[in-house]
Amino acid sequence: QVQLVESGGGLVQPGGSLRLSCAASGSNLASYTTGWHRQAPGKERELVASMRWGRAPNYADSVKGRFTISRDLAKNTVYLQMNSLSVEDTAVYYCYAFAGGRDWWGQGTQVTVSS
Numbered sequence: 001q002v003q004l005v006e007s008g009g010g011l012v013q014p015g016g017s018l019r020l021s022c023a024a025s026g027s028n029l030a031s032y033t034t035g036w037h038r039q040a041p042g043k044e045r046e047l048v049a050s051m052r053w054g055r056a057p058n059y060a061d062s063v064k065g066r067f068t069i070s071r072d073l074a075k076n077t078v079y080l081q082m083n084s085l086s087v088e089d090t091a092v093y094y095c096y097a098f099a100g101g102r103d104w105w106g107q108g109t110q111v112t113v114s115s
Helices: none
Strands: 003-007 010-012 018-025 033-039 046-051 067-072 077-082 091-099 102-105 109-113
Touching (some): 018 091, 033 077, 046 067, 046 077
Antiparallel strands (some): 091 109
């Protein structure tokens, strides 16, 4: 059982940056695939970035070169550094962890990009 809590969302101007954090408890994330999805109003949830130990991170085409996923296993935390944000990045961002055919999700954090 994994509990995930996101933080770091907020309001930012176009071109700005935010760093999202996802703190995990209940299990160490070392053996999990972890990542971020997002859901904008009226749209389906989409994968933003994911990573698994020993493999290169995976990114949606729309965020490549702007977003970076990382994790600190000592802190059991996953991060999403988001740079050069645009209004199209406005969404609720969800952290997830996947292992053994099961997945766990955080409650989501709102990111709003607006001038």
